[in-house]
Amino acid sequence: xxxxxxxxxxxxxxxxxxxxxxxxxxxxxxxxxxxxxxxxxxxxxxxxxxxxxxxxxxxxxxxxxxxxxxxxxxxxxxxxxxxxxxxxxxxxxxxxxxxxxxxxxxxxxxxxxxxxxxxxxxxxxxxxxxxxxxxxxxxxxxxxxxxxxxxxxxxxxxxxxxxxxxxxxxxxxxxxxxxxxxxxxxxxxxxxxxxxxxxxxxxxxxxxxxxxxxxxxxxxxxxxxxxxxxxxxxxxxxxxxxxxxxxxxxxxxxxxxxxxxxxxxxxxxxxxxxxxxxxxxxxxxxxx
Amino acid sequence: xxxxxxxxxxxxxxxxxxxxxxxxxxxxxxxxxxxxxxxxxxxxxxxxxxxxxxxxxxxxxxxxxxxxxxxxxxxxxxxxxxxxxxxxxxxxxxxxxxxxxxxxxxxxxxxxxxxxxxxxxxxxxxxxxxxxxxxxxxxxxxxxxxxxxxxxxxxxxxxxxxxxxxxxxxxxxxxxxxxxxxxxxxxxxxxxxxxxxxxxxxxxxxxxxxxxxxxxxxxxxxxxxxxxxxxxxxxxxxxxxxxxxxxxxxxxxxxxxxxxxxxxxxxxxxxxxxxxxxxxxxxxxxxxxxxxxxxxxxxxxxxxxxxxxxxxxxxxxxxxxxxxxxxxxxxxxxxxxxxxxxxxxxxxxxxxxxxxxxxxxxxxxxxxxxxxxxxxxxxxxxxxxxxxxxxxxxxxxxxxxxxxxxx
Numbered sequence: 001x002x003x004x005x006x007x008x009x010x011x012x013x014x015x016x017x018x019x020x021x022x023x024x025x026x027x028x029x030x031x032x033x034x035x036x037x038x039x040x041x042x043x044x045x046x047x048x049x050x051x052x053x054x055x056x057x058x059x060x061x062x063x064x065x066x067x068x069x070x071x072x073x074x075x076x077x078x079x080x081x082x083x084x085x086x087x088x089x090x091x092x093x094x095x096x097x098x099x100x101x102x103x104x105x106x107x108x109x110x111x112x113x114x115x116x117x118x119x120x121x122x123x124x125x126x127x128x129x130x131x132x133x134x135x136x137x138x139x140x141x142x143x144x145x146x147x148x149x150x151x152x153x154x155x156x157x158x159x160x161x162x163x164x165x166x167x168x169x170x171x172x173x174x175x176x177x178x179x180x181x182x183x184x185x186x187x188x189x190x191x192x193x194x195x196x197x198x199x200x201x202x203x204x205x206x207x208x209x210x211x212x213x214x215x216x217x218x219x220x221x222x223x224x225x226x227x228x229x230x231x232x233x234x235x236x237x238x239x240x241x242x243x244x245x246x247x248x249x250x251x252x253x254x255x256x257x258x259x260x261x262x263x264x265x266x267x268x269x270x271x272x273x274x275x276x277x278x279x280x281x282x283x284x285x286x287x288x
Numbered sequence: 289x290x291x292x293x294x295x296x297x298x299x300x301x302x303x304x305x306x307x308x309x310x311x312x313x314x315x316x317x318x319x320x321x322x323x324x325x326x327x328x329x330x331x332x333x334x335x336x337x338x339x340x341x342x343x344x345x346x347x348x349x350x351x352x353x354x355x356x357x358x359x360x361x362x363x364x365x366x367x368x369x370x371x372x373x374x375x376x377x378x379x380x381x382x383x384x385x386x387x388x389x390x391x392x393x394x395x396x397x398x399x400x401x402x403x404x405x406x407x408x409x410x411x412x413x414x415x416x417x418x419x420x421x422x423x424x425x426x427x428x429x430x431x432x433x434x435x436x437x438x439x440x441x442x443x444x445x446x447x448x449x450x451x452x453x454x455x456x457x458x459x460x461x462x463x464x465x466x467x468x469x470x471x472x473x474x475x476x477x478x479x480x481x482x483x484x485x486x487x488x489x490x491x492x493x494x495x496x497x498x499x500x501x502x503x504x505x506x507x508x509x510x511x512x513x514x515x516x517x518x519x520x521x522x523x524x525x526x527x528x529x530x531x532x533x534x535x536x537x538x539x540x541x542x543x544x545x546x547x548x549x550x551x552x553x554x555x556x557x558x559x560x561x562x563x564x565x566x567x568x569x570x571x572x573x574x575x576x577x578x579x580x581x582x583x584x585x586x587x588x589x590x591x592x593x594x595x596x597x598x599x600x601x602x603x604x605x606x607x608x609x610x611x612x613x614x615x616x617x618x619x620x621x622x623x624x625x626x627x628x629x630x631x632x633x634x635x636x637x638x639x640x641x642x643x644x645x646x647x648x649x650x651x652x653x654x655x656x657x658x659x660x661x662x663x664x665x666x667x668x669x670x671x672x673x674x675x676x677x678x679x680x681x682x683x684x685x686x687x688x689x690x691x692x693x694x695x
Contacts, residue, residue: 006501013497116333117518117546119525121553126531132504135497135530207529208494209521209551213330217492217519252498257489258461260498 002130007253013138015245016145017204019237021218022225023148024197026237029226031169032189034084035095038102039222040215042194045105046072046201047210048113051120060123060206065144068202069195076194080187088186102215109212117209137206144203148196153234156288165189224268230278235287239279243267318361319354319616321346321603322387322411324377324402326394329369333546334394337596338416339364342391344585345603355607356614363387371397378402382409388616391416391602394595396463400690403428407688410618416602417595418545420467421646421672422691424679426622430646431598431605431638433565435468435514436674438541441651441667442563443475443512446539449561452509453481458499458523460516460542461488467693468514468541471674476512484508494519496526503536514541521548528556537561547593549656557656565649566594566635567661578634594635601638601647604631639669644679646672 021043028036036042046068053063079101087094124136156162165185168175172182201218208214225244229236247267252260275282323342326335346360354360363385365377374393381387382405390406391414393399399415406413407427414429421434447453455476459465465488473483484506487499503511515523524543527533539561543549549557568579568589578600582589608631610616613624630639636650648671654661678691 003501003505006504007498010497010501014495017495114333115330117521117548117551119521119551121525121556122529124529126529128531132501133531133535135500135526137529138497207522207526209518209525209548211518214518217494249498253502256487257493257496257499261490261493 018241020200027193040219041105042197043201044215046198047205072198073195080190230280232280320387322381322390323364324392341596374401450510456508457486575634
């Protein structure tokens with residue numbers, strides 16, 4: 001009984017962390033069709049922003065939930081103005097440019113912070129469930145992921161800004177005719193996507209040892225989650241993170257962590273073979 | 289002035305000749321020490337202090353009048369954490385610079401990339417890094433500790449401290465972790481215990497939630513964790529975050545080599561058991577004096593680690609061998625070193641093991657405390673028993689293999 005609860009929490013946590021890792025990319029890649037290979041580095045910088053802010057005496061939650069997203073969002077803004085905006089609609093070129101950016105950010109972070117592992121400890125203590133101890137921070141991540149999804153949904157569905165953004169993504173020319181500048185909208189959306197990546201990196205930072213090359217560990221999972229999710233943002237993220245999180249945790253518990261990772265990749269291959277358009281290409285059509 | 293081809297060549301040759309003249313005179317006087325290390329790129333946290341330690345040792349020797357009355361000259365190449373550059377610079381060191389000895393190599397891959405070049409060109413080679421053991425080659429001297437040297441003392445001690453016989457192993461999934469996990473199994477059984485489960489983790493796994501739950505199901509008395517790298521550091525974080533740290537004790541063969549105990553907070557690290565041949569916090573006159581010399585040369589000694597210290601030993605061991613042999617000639621120096629030369633230094637005594645060309649070292653049992661390594665007990669002169677089991681250069685001097693040690 002206790003064990004099944006622990007396993008349930010671990011599964012929810014795995015799903016939640018995939019949602020967090022994928023969210024920023026889902027906006028940038030899913031909505032804007034920019035293949036951002038520097039996504040992992042945006043997350044890494046979110047982690048470093050948090051650690052630096054905490055080192056300067058800022059409350060850890062403020063650092064994670066406000067400062068890190070803002071800083072990474074601003075970095076994203078600069079990147080968008082300088083590089084990305086010249087490359088909209090050129091899928092392969094953005095890939096090359098953002099790959100270069102990822103190398104640049106790794107080098108820059110190494111120069112500033114050095115090539116050593118850093119980190120902060122988790123701000124929430126563990127607690128007991130029957131005979132087991134659970135990491136209390138897992139619940140925080142689950143809560144953040146849930147709020148994030150609700151937030152994205154609310155913004156896209158109920159606000160005018162969300163409507164305009166969605167419209168501009170579908171038909172930029174129409175949006176322009178109606179008097180909205182696609183350039184501005186793209187800029188704002190890229191800012192949001194980067195901020196989400198920064199948030200994810202920041203929230204996950206207390207669980208890992210951070211090095212400038214940490215981004216590499218996230219990038220594959222982020223792309224798998226977003227691509228398997230398919231065209232709709234929230235439903236796609238939720239469904240594919242759900243499938244992969246559960247599959248990898250089941251195999252991790254049953255066999256070993258290595259098999260868990262392998263199972264995740266195999267599940268992704270099978271899923272894309274059966275549903276080449278992603279999960280939401282067939283199911284939940286027309287949902288956000 | 290008109291310049292034709294013949295004149296040009298003549299002048300440049302003369303110029304180059306004059307330029308080389310003082311160097312040639314100097315070269316006859318100096319002994320050339322080659323160094324090949326990653327002092328930039330992703331492994332620079334290991335390589336930079338090693339390079340500094342090598343230069344510190346060379347400066348000390350030169351300050352004391354050199355070796356055989358000749359000064360040492362360092363020829364150093366930065367391999368930029370790129371394995372391809374190792375073979376290139378090894379050629380340069382051996383064929384162009386014609387150095388008398390080479391110190392260096394960090395990863396096992398880099399060692400294997402240059403070992404044969406050193407052997408072919410008859411250039412003496414010192415590899416000064418903790419590694420998986422088993423290299424058997426009369427041209428190389430391996431100065432770092434091997435898994436058995438650590439695990440042999442760490443496992444029984446940790447089991448005694450934990451007061452139980454059930455051990456759970458978490459290891460990095462590549463040759464070091466696999467080999468070390470097998471040694472752990474052996475030493476646990478020797479101590480009358482049982483390994484209830486061994487889990488391997490690829491180097492980029494950073495999420496240990498499921499594992500922590502599995503460990504609690506297995507309810508071991510002790511966890512042994514030869515985990516490697518930044519991602520695996522997460523385990524120690526998540527373990528502490530789930531409140532397990534004070535319930536099941538932890539021991540590791542790797543944590544702290546890259547000064548990880550300074551990254552973990554005291555709440556996360558305190559009490560973790562380790563065994564190394566060196567720690568900055570060794571409170572011996574030799575180590576305090578060494579740290580002072582280091583500070584005088586470079587300032588803050590906080591980047592110092594075991595690999596730097598074994599490089600320091602490597603240079604001194606070689607120099608002692610040359611003094612004893614009375615020449616820098618390859619075979620004579622090897623013979624001298626094979627008499628079992630011992631060098632005292634910051635980590636105690638390093639003795640060359642003639643049978644394997646590895647080192648017999650002091651191993652210190654330590655616990656993390658307030659981001660330091662608190663020495664609990666020092667075990668004198670532990671031989672490299674794993675390599676000794678497969679390698680005997682006295683009866684088989686032409687051996688040139690890296691054995692996989694069967695346990």
